[in-house]
Amino acid sequence: MKYKSQKVAYWFFALSLLLLVLQIVYGFIMGFARAGFDPLHEFIPFNTARAVHTNLLIVWLLSGFMGAAYYIIPEEAQRELVSVKLAYVQLVSLALVGVVAVIGFHFNIWEGRKFLEIPRQLDYLVVVNVLLFLYLILATLIKGKRRTTTSLVLTMGLIFTALLYLPGMIPFDSQVLDSFFRWWVVHLWVEGVWELIMGGILSFLLIKLTGVDREVIEKWLYVIVGLTFLSGVLGTGHHYYYIGVNKIWLIVGGIFSALEPLAFLAMALFAVNMYRKGEKKHPNKLALYWTLGAAIVSFVGAGLLGFAHTLPQTNLYTHGTLVTAMHAHLAFWGAYAMIIFAMISYALPNMTGRKLYDGARGRMAFWVSNIGMIGMTVAFGVAGVAQVYLERILPEKGLEMSFMQIQNEIQVHFVVLILCATMFTVGIIAFVVDFIKHGQPTDEALEK
Numbered sequence: 001m002k003y004k005s006q007k008v009a010y011w012f013f014a015l016s017l018l019l020l021v022l023q024i025v026y027g028f029i030m031g032f033a034r035a036g037f038d039p040l041h042e043f044i045p046f047n048t049a050r051a052v053h054t055n056l057l058i059v060w061l062l063s064g065f066m067g068a069a070y071y072i073i074p075e076e077a078q079r080e081l082v083s084v085k086l087a088y089v090q091l092v093s094l095a096l097v098g099v100v101a102v103i104g105f106h107f108n109i110w111e112g113r114k115f116l117e118i119p120r121q122l123d124y125l126v127v128v129n130v131l132l133f134l135y136l137i138l139a140t141l142i143k144g145k146r147r148t149t150t151s152l153v154l155t156m157g158l159i160f161t162a163l164l165y166l167p168g169m170i171p172f173d174s175q176v177l178d179s180f181f182r183w184w185v186v187h188l189w190v191e192g193v194w195e196l197i198m199g200g201i202l203s204f205l206l207i208k209l210t211g212v213d214r215e216v217i218e219k220w221l222y223v224i225v226g227l228t229f230l231s232g233v234l235g236t237g238h239h240y241y242y243i244g245v246n247k248i249w250l251i252v253g254g255i256f257s258a259l260e261p262l263a264f265l266a267m268a269l270f271a272v273n274m275y276r277k278g279e280k281k282h283p284n285k286l287a288l289y290w291t292l293g294a295a296i297v298s299f300v301g302a303g304l305l306g307f308a309h310t311l312p313q314t315n316l317y318t319h320g321t322l323v324t325a326m327h328a329h330l331a332f333w334g335a336y337a338m339i340i341f342a343m344i345s346y347a348l349p350n351m352t353g354r355k356l357y358d359g360a361r362g363r364m365a366f367w368v369s370n371i372g373m374i375g376m377t378v379a380f381g382v383a384g385v386a387q388v389y390l391e392r393i394l395p396e397k398g399l400e401m402s403f404m405q406i407q408n409e410i411q412v413h414f415v416v417l418i419l420c421a422t423m424f425t426v427g428i429i430a431f432v433v434d435f436i437k438h439g440q441p442t443d444e445a446l447e448k
């Protein structure tokens with residue numbers, strides 16, 4: 001059963017892809033600057049490009065999650081959204097906040113807090129926007145005929161995402177306190193409540209695509225939620241090692257963050273097992289690729305590469321280097337970008353009535369973007385290990401190189417990064433072309 005109001009999702013997905021393309025442009029500006037070619041330096045210095053790159057990422061992922069919720073909740077609750085008009089108001093205001101913030105960054109209107117650079121005045125607009133979104137989702141759920149575990153886990157993830165934004169808005173004079181609470185947003189989002197959002201979307205897609213019973217699929221969801229909370233909450237300690245708080249965090253953070261990969265492993269096993277069990281009859285193989293891909297790549301990017309630098313003994317050396325960027329790219333891509341791509345691939349043919357999932361372009365988009373991103377991860381990793389060695393291990397041996405000299409030494413790895421990023425971008429463009437070729441959503445397609 002489909003619902004006409006689900007078409008709101010289309011426009012959130014479109015905004016998502018638009019901002020992703022813009023994010024990639026700023027990625028290239030940084031990649032070239034790191035390789036020694038920085039013609040835009042006067043207008044867009046590295047720090048500005050970095051803030052734009054990461055904040056656009058957050059906005060497009062949030063837009064993707066919102067789109068996913070607007071698609072999933074009516075179907076799970078078995079009723080139309082309570083107001084389509086308000087959903088469009090919410091879309092436009094989200095886009096507006098994003099655009100204003102990004103323009104501001106170019107005029108140095110931003111806060112120097114990685115990932116939370118949006119000025120606090122603008123944060124209030126974000127709060128209003130998110131409240132409107134939550135109202136629409138919750139009202140639909142409450143008035144609906146059915147409340148499923150899948151929709152509850154997804155909604156819980158969204159509510160906690162909103163609540164956890166608030167600690168990041170408190171002003172502090174102390175750098176330590178500011179840092180302490182910044183992680184409540186950044187860490188508890190990606191290694192906590194966003195995993196619930198991912199789990200919810202994954203569960204919805206697996207129910208639709210594999211044909212396995214809802215009861216079986218939703219049982220797994222409980223396990224994933226349990227593992228996430230068990231490890232992720234105290235796992236925040238892996239950001240508290242050397243920031244000026246109690247030393248107990250070295251032990252707590254080390255132990256609990258080392259357990260975090262289990263939740264991602266459970267998601268990967270979950271998806272693969274349900275696929276094996278399923279009837280394999282659903283024609284939309286592309287959506288299945290992205291769904292299984294998200295579960296597997298997130299385990300590698302978040303679980304394995306996160307574990308690689310999470311113990312205090314390692315993190316002492318790797319903190320804030322390109323090793324972090326290596327992990328950040330594959331984790332964000334695998335877990336959150338790919339699950340949104342899975343959702344788009346599943347929902348788009350249903351909303352537009354055009355079934356382009358048999359074409360070669362879609363499969364090419366999947367493989368080329370993934371291989372490109374894995375190449376980028378390797379390039380960041382090699383650059384990161386070299387950087388750690390030159391910046392932090394040589395001095396221990398009594399050998400010092402200047403900071404800028406070291407950055408020159410690792411320039412060559414960014415040439416590799418640019419090549420792999422180009423491949424990645426070809427895949428993304430193919431995905432966007434498919435998106436455009438599907439055309440816009442129609443009431444007829446959604447009435448079927």
Ligand code: HEM
Pocket residue numbers: 023024027028030031034050053054057321322324325328329332333337417418421422424425
């Ligand atoms: C063509 C594509 C891209 C290129 C060339 C690129 C390049 C870069 C560069 C050069 C940095 C800064 C590293 C440094 O501090 O020196 C960066 C940061 C970052 N990028 Fe990308 N990027 C691309 C796409 C993406 C995508 C698709 C994502 C997410 C799915 C992403 C997520 C991030 C994140 C999270 C950071 C911050 C990492 C940290 O905090 O250490 N990037 N990117």
Ligand code: HEM
Pocket residue numbers: 114115186190191238239257258260261298302303305306307308309310311315318319320321324327328331332335336
């Ligand atoms: C999808 C899930 C994940 C995403 C999107 C993600 C992304 C990121 C990003 C963007 C950063 C840089 C943050 C900043 O400096 O502001 C980071 C740092 C870090 N992540 Fe993850 N991560 C994920 C899961 C994990 C997991 C499961 C682990 C551990 C097993 C982990 C371990 C770490 C560590 C230790 C750091 C600190 C690096 C440093 O000190 O510079 N991450 N992660």
Ligand SMILES: [Fe+2]
Pocket residue numbers: 187191235236238239
């Ligand atoms: Fe973390």
